[in-house]
Amino acid sequence: MSVLEVRGLGVDYDGVRVLERIDLSVAAGAFCTVVGASGCGKSTFLRILLGQERPTRGEVLLDGVPIPPEPMPDRGVVFQKYSVFAHLSVRDNLALPLEIQRARGLGRLFGRARRQVRAEVADLLHRIGLEHAGDRYPGQLSGGMQQRLAIGQALVLKPRVLLLDEPFGALDPGIKKDMHALILNLWQDTGMTVFMVTHDIQEAFQLGTRLVVFDKLRHDPHAPRAFGATITYDLPLRPPQPPAADRPAGPDPAAAAASQPPAPDAAPETGETPDAAP
Amino acid sequence: MSVLEVRGLGVDYDGVRVLERIDLSVAAGAFCTVVGASGCGKSTFLRILLGQERPTRGEVLLDGVPIPPEPMPDRGVVFQKYSVFAHLSVRDNLALPLEIQRARGLGRLFGRARRQVRAEVADLLHRIGLEHAGDRYPGQLSGGMQQRLAIGQALVLKPRVLLLDEPFGALDPGIKKDMHALILNLWQDTGMTVFMVTHDIQEAFQLGTRLVVFDKLRHDPHAPRAFGATITYDLPLRPPQPPAADRPAGPDPAAAAASQPPAPDAAPETGETPDAAP
Amino acid sequence: QDARAQDRESFQVCWSIYAGWMPWGWIESSGLMDKWADKYDISVDVVQINDYIESINQYTAGRFDGCTMTNMDALSIPAGGGVDTTALIVGDFSNGNDGIVLKNKDELSAIEGMDVHLVELSVSHYLLARALDQIGLSERDVNVVNVSDADLVAAFDTEDVQATVTWNPLLSTILKKPEANEVFDSSQIPGEIIDLMVVNTETLRANPELGKALVGAWYEAMSIMSSDTQAGRDARTWMAEAAGTDLRGYESQLETTQMFYDPAEAVEFTRDDKLIQTMDFVRQFLFKHGILGQGAPSPDYVGMQFPGGETLGNTNNIQLRFDPSYMKMAAEGEL
Amino acid sequence: MRLINQKPSRIARYALGALPFAAVLLIYSVASKLRHMENPQDRLLPSLQQMAAAVERMAFTPSKRTGEYTMWLDTLASLERIGIGMLVSTVLALVLGIAMGAIPRIRATLAPFVGAFSLIPPITVLPILFIVFGLGETAKIALIVVGTAPVMTRTVAQATADVPDELLVKVQTLGANSWQIVTRVFVPMVLPRLIGAIRMGLVPAWIFLVSAEAIAAEQGLGYRIFLVRRYLAMDVILPYVAWITIIAYVLDRAFYLLSRKGLRWAHGEGGAL
Amino acid sequence: MRLINQKPSRIARYALGALPFAAVLLIYSVASKLRHMENPQDRLLPSLQQMAAAVERMAFTPSKRTGEYTMWLDTLASLERIGIGMLVSTVLALVLGIAMGAIPRIRATLAPFVGAFSLIPPITVLPILFIVFGLGETAKIALIVVGTAPVMTRTVAQATADVPDELLVKVQTLGANSWQIVTRVFVPMVLPRLIGAIRMGLVPAWIFLVSAEAIAAEQGLGYRIFLVRRYLAMDVILPYVAWITIIAYVLDRAFYLLSRKGLRWAHGEGGAL
Numbered sequence A, B: 001m002s003v004l005e006v007r008g009l010g011v012d013y014d015g016v017r018v019l020e021r022i023d024l025s026v027a028a029g030a031f032c033t034v035v036g037a038s039g040c041g042k043s044t045f046l047r048i049l050l051g052q053e054r055p056t057r058g059e060v061l062l063d064g065v066p067i068p069p070e071p072m073p074d075r076g077v078v079f080q081k082y083s084v085f086a087h088l089s090v091r092d093n094l095a096l097p098l099e100i101q102r103a104r105g106l107g108r109l110f111g112r113a114r115r116q117v118r119a120e121v122a123d124l125l126h127r128i129g130l131e132h133a134g135d136r137y138p139g140q141l142s143g144g145m146q147q148r149l150a151i152g153q154a155l156v157l158k159p160r161v162l163l164l165d166e167p168f169g170a171l172d173p174g175i176k177k178d179m180h181a182l183i184l185n186l187w188q189d190t191g192m193t194v195f196m197v198t199h200d201i202q203e204a205f206q207l208g209t210r211l212v213v214f215d216k217l218r219h220d221p222h223a224p225r226a227f228g229a230t231i232t233y234d235l236p237l238r239p240p241q242p243p244a245a246d247r248p249a250g251p252d253p254a255a256a257a258a259s260q261p262p263a264p265d266a267a268p269e270t271g272e273t274p275d276a277a278p
Numbered sequence C: 001q002d003a004r005a006q007d008r009e010s011f012q013v014c015w016s017i018y019a020g021w022m023p024w025g026w027i028e029s030s031g032l033m034d035k036w037a038d039k040y041d042i043s044v045d046v047v048q049i050n051d052y053i054e055s056i057n058q059y060t061a062g063r064f065d066g067c068t069m070t071n072m073d074a075l076s077i078p079a080g081g082g083v084d085t086t087a088l089i090v091g092d093f094s095n096g097n098d099g100i101v102l103k104n105k106d107e108l109s110a111i112e113g114m115d116v117h118l119v120e121l122s123v124s125h126y127l128l129a130r131a132l133d134q135i136g137l138s139e140r141d142v143n144v145v146n147v148s149d150a151d152l153v154a155a156f157d158t159e160d161v162q163a164t165v166t167w168n169p170l171l172s173t174i175l176k177k178p179e180a181n182e183v184f185d186s187s188q189i190p191g192e193i194i195d196l197m198v199v200n201t202e203t204l205r206a207n208p209e210l211g212k213a214l215v216g217a218w219y220e221a222m223s224i225m226s227s228d229t230q231a232g233r234d235a236r237t238w239m240a241e242a243a244g245t246d247l248r249g250y251e252s253q254l255e256t257t258q259m260f261y262d263p264a265e266a267v268e269f270t271r272d273d274k275l276i277q278t279m280d281f282v283r284q285f286l287f288k289h290g291i292l293g294q295g296a297p298s299p300d301y302v303g304m305q306f307p308g309g310e311t312l313g314n315t316n317n318i319q320l321r322f323d324p325s326y327m328k329m330a331a332e333g334e335l
Numbered sequence D, E: 001m002r003l004i005n006q007k008p009s010r011i012a013r014y015a016l017g018a019l020p021f022a023a024v025l026l027i028y029s030v031a032s033k034l035r036h037m038e039n040p041q042d043r044l045l046p047s048l049q050q051m052a053a054a055v056e057r058m059a060f061t062p063s064k065r066t067g068e069y070t071m072w073l074d075t076l077a078s079l080e081r082i083g084i085g086m087l088v089s090t091v092l093a094l095v096l097g098i099a100m101g102a103i104p105r106i107r108a109t110l111a112p113f114v115g116a117f118s119l120i121p122p123i124t125v126l127p128i129l130f131i132v133f134g135l136g137e138t139a140k141i142a143l144i145v146v147g148t149a150p151v152m153t154r155t156v157a158q159a160t161a162d163v164p165d166e167l168l169v170k171v172q173t174l175g176a177n178s179w180q181i182v183t184r185v186f187v188p189m190v191l192p193r194l195i196g197a198i199r200m201g202l203v204p205a206w207i208f209l210v211s212a213e214a215i216a217a218e219q220g221l222g223y224r225i226f227l228v229r230r231y232l233a234m235d236v237i238l239p240y241v242a243w244i245t246i247i248a249y250v251l252d253r254a255f256y257l258l259s260r261k262g263l264r265w266a267h268g269e270g271g272a273l
């Protein structure tokens, strides 16, 4: 059962072909990792999936229906930076999606409704390990804590698909390990479909149920900009997880991925957890 | 023969003790890596070595002489960010130190003298792998290229000591590998003494001839701010290299460090070298 | 359709701060205006505007039904701009209130070749032209430099200014400087710089009560302020303070202002043929400086009407009327 | 040690800061004394005592005409005008600026016009302003608004356009409609720069206030300065100017503190002058 | 689709941008027509033809008195004043601003004073400017400088203080002395914000130019506007105001392009309005 289907997708920018002939069909519960050279169009592809931009050719279907040409809550996203709101405390960042859903006018709740929302996000706050930092502003958090918050915020509305654009690219290795465990746990619990662009091949192999490689297949030395990148490899790594609801209780692939032998660059935690600093 | 000597160093900030009783004696040609929890005072220690700040107690000697209370060309530095000049092209960034030395008035050379300086830095430009990007501005470079430039710039004047504050903290693992090779090569060629703060323990072990760990030794739960951090471990990893000039031709420790089995997180180069992007 | 020509009940007139017009402020604040307006079943607002030119511009643009201004400005701005205007009250004429001041020289003829600082195209400019005329010089023999009235007093303190023409209270402030010499003043061309309250002719025709109320209030104020009673002193003190000075300062300004406290004198002044001659000087001056109406082909372009049906200029384009009939009513106690 | 590394102590900082003020006062006193020696009735540079007397008269003695304290009356009138003017400008800047920054159609429509409009020196079109807005309080407030709102609007529009695209995409994936994006993202994120714009705008606001009051007013700080200028009463003008400066300074600081306290998130790092 | 996502095409953008200008022109024409129906000699809102005739007279017909073309003469005189004034302000801002931003002692000394000084409305202290600078060109230029330099200085000082500490440490480890740090780091890094400050400063500069030319001028755009205001010649004033606006716009764009071309490094990303 494929959640996301991409058919004959192509993107040109000002006449330069960036992506071409991309066909992809992603099953529900898959964890797709995407790698490719810098500038080959990975972020562009993600922007198309988001609906932030429209493809020059081809179409994208979500659950069989063409996606609307703008971002919607069925597709969550985490970028490398600017993914959380600097003017809201950690707690308010998590409450924001619910406030937006419930207060269609101002987008802001008051009194009991507000307390209610805050109570609802308390569990999530705990799961992303920020319960002690609930009242801090993002500017007072480390990079790792900010990305944890960004992921948490993207998950509040339980999107069908979560899109990640190099979410851990700027983090220290030790912190990265933490984040991998966190994202695998959340993916496993929610049963959502994940699309993650990364520069770290090891990360791509370790996390994904499927690895997608973008590259230029054809190259004309006389017209280097004539051809765009497409999908050159598409490796299944492990079976996607069944949707959270009807998943068997047996050993699950995500847990398996998480319990791989620890990577040898395992650095000790040097203070990026909220309490380590004096 | 110790280049750098730290005696009974202590630092208070507004009555809060950050560092205390630090004694350290570093041999010429050592590659000291420094690790420690976030906020324990590693950057503070580096600022003291730089002369940017004065210690509350104790003293720092360079070649047996107390360091002047401000940064000087005998101690080079590379920070995690803001280490190169955004308004100068790559080539001009490298030429800047020489221009400053030779034009004590304006700090700017013209005509022949200028061409001469540019020729002098051509080799360095090549060694840091930026010869194709010589005319670009730092804003047009990737993070890795910027740090390569920063290191190159810091080395132009051949400082006695090079101080690095998490220079590779913001880079992708693949790029990091490159940078490790680069810094080891340069260290080896120049025979300078290196001090490098890092969060990445693996990096610390892999590069250093000596590993210094900062931590709080004493902790009073009733006055958590009463005691500062000091050096808790000081592990020799391999012998420091002899000064570049009188070094024997035999196998050298830096090369040994560089030829350790490749780390398993070896990611393929995804475009951070100057030519990879289309 | 024309709002000005309609029968209305509420009116606005404006005035600006000047010795001869200070009574208007007092008329408004003391309730005299309301008293007279009530008598004719209308309401009249007397509004203070600090910038003299702006007050005339606003009147010309139609925002006010009446405004205080000099005979010269009445001809050049509203009349020249096609707003048919009637001089309702001839309040005073400048009798020394305007003067030419030289530094360290006491002969008018010394002005030849000098930079003369003044408000260009104002009555000062006119005074200068008339003064030069009398000693056989013309404007060509001096260099006129424009200075805004707000800056004039301070400007006189600088080396650059050796000659200036201005009016009170700037004049008296300047004359306090030891090196300042007044070499010519408006008392030497008596009756040529006249301070008026003008109203829109169409409005006045449709609403004669406005004229009656204004004139009635004005002459009641005149009789009070000219009296040597406590009420008179109080009124003058009020005016002095509103003018930014004290009673003594204000009274010295009044000394060089030929006030027509008695309406009969004003009527007589208006009927005198000398007025026609004065206005002829004025229109020649304006025409020469290109400010008598838009693209005026000759000094006759704008017509003026005087008491007894006499006219000056184009009778098909009468825009400025001297009409003593309301003042006459006051003189005869008919208000 | 290099000059840039020589940091004065706290006390030295205060002493140095007071220096130029003391110098100006000294120069003024000497110049005033010299002029008075030449002409005892000089009005241009009154002595400090004369100014003190004028303040005593204007601020602490009831006016004979109205029985009120002139300087306070003037201050209140001016503050009211500048307050309303800046309020209107702020609202305009916020509404138009965010609309321009956020909605491409509105930006395309208004940006060139606001850009051109902000370059018109308002005092040159005073007659038209007065005709449109009348001569009452509205005109004076309108002059302040016309003089400050366009630049403030441009600042807010730029701040709105500077909100990173990532945040806009993110909030859309959280289901926000355009209006919610305005209330929950644009308005709060733009506030620090709006306060900055208000602080910048207060400088021209005072200038326009003074100009407006010089043309049509019966009280106000600018009016009084205009009125006594014809007598060159610098003993009144200078204290009034100093008073205006003090008020302006206090307002500026107040907005700065408001921003620091109320928008802590925006003042994470970097010192301001 | 959400409003913030609806992007007009290139052509639509131009059309929308022209809209408000067209609307103003239309409203003006109608208002002018109405007033002329009432009074054919109305001067407040001259018709477009009347303004064209005035421009013809002022710009393309030699003056009867001097044989010169009034409008060009006025333009040259004003441009010279504003040019010199802004040059002086720029130099002052650069020198004082960098000194204040870079050298702690100078900052401690000058920052409070410049801060206070920038809040004084300069037109209120004109008499003092006169005694210091006389009445000639110097005084007019001084008014522009006094009106623009303090704010520009503050901007440059802030920009200087914003140069990251890391860069200062780095350049010191390269052996630079204070003066070299100024020439090689502060000046070039501050230039983009200096150009920004000049663009911001040009708005009040025009206002002060117009005020300055009221002092004692014989030509200049502001002088002419002031003069013809005496007979409500809006047919001259309005084209002059439009002309000032056009000049101001061209200058603003020129500085913007200068910054984009000359300081490419500073315009890496982000669009400006």
Ligand SMILES: Nc1ncnc2c1ncn2[C@@H]1O[C@H](COP(=O)(O)OP(=O)(O)OP(=O)(O)O)[C@@H](O)[C@H]1O
Binding pocket: A013, A014, A018, A036, A037, A038, A039, A040, A041, A042, A043, A044, A045
């Ligand atoms: N808005 C745009 N207009 C024109 N060209 C664009 C635009 N956005 C991206 N590009 C070009 O499209 C290509 C793909 O860019 P994209 O950001 O998708 O690459 P990427 O694979 O995400 O790279 P990276 O790994 O560096 O993030 C690049 O060559 C880029 O220059």
Ligand SMILES: Nc1ncnc2c1ncn2[C@@H]1O[C@H](COP(=O)(O)OP(=O)(O)OP(=O)(O)O)[C@@H](O)[C@H]1O
Binding pocket: B013, B014, B018, B036, B037, B038, B039, B040, B041, B042, B043, B044, B045
């Ligand atoms: N200028 C200062 N004034 C007051 N406290 C300071 C100052 N600079 C640093 N500190 C404090 O001193 C301590 C040490 O800071 P420092 O930056 O040296 O830590 P660090 O070990 O480099 O941390 P990290 O690993 O996060 O870079 C911290 O608690 C910090 O809050």
Ligand SMILES: [Mg+2]
Binding pocket: A042, A043, A044, A165
């Ligand atoms: Mg990308």
Ligand SMILES: [Mg+2]
Binding pocket: B042, B043, B044, B165
């Ligand atoms: Mg640190």
